[in-house]
Amino acid sequence: MSLPTLYSLRRCPYCVRARLVLLLAQQPVMLRDVVTVNLPDDMLKASPKGTVPVLVCDDSSVIDESLDIMIWALKQSDPSNLLLSDRPNAHQIMMALINRNDAEFVVSLDKYKIASRYHHNDVVDYREQCVRFISDLEQRLTKHDYFMGNKPSLADYAILPFISQFSRVDRCSYLKSGLNTPYPNLQRWLTAHYQNPLYSTAMTKFPLWLDSHEEFLFGRL
Known part of the structure; x- marks a missing residue:
């Protein structure tokens, strides 16, 4: 029986969260690493919208949204x-938190990254938009170690790659909020994920599919 095929871009946050949960589910797939400037024809035939990740199941059905994967x-x-x-x-509460991340925070984060990279005047405004969500997560983490309790849930792994991106846009701003108040709980939460061997496994670098035409078994710890 053939395994599903996962087209993935190593640093894409949507791909990162899909790979993390595939590992946690112990769901093996054959991984094909790609880059956005040169996407494989087979992937585009499966999902013409041309975004990753794309999972082609063994019954030829296609799942091309990371959360659905x-x-x-x-x-x-x-x-x-x-x-x-x-x-x-x-589940309803968790999905609402993930949807807020995907529909609100990610939009502001993308604008913040661009404004910071090109030194736009509105960088502070976009950062403050991000901080609204960040502050809510910080408050949630005052009650327990993870977003939904004392153990990780789907919400933690769905949001993790985007918090990771936010923390790297401006390291000093991440460590100190606008009121010079750090986010100790969120920093602890992020560090705990970084220190988990699962994260480094999810971020393993593979040769590009179009360069080697070699796919790799992925999803088993």
């Missing part, structure tokens, strides 16, 4: 209970 993997196997299936209403 994550949920698909956890429905196959969820040994860490990232979907919080034993907690009534938790």
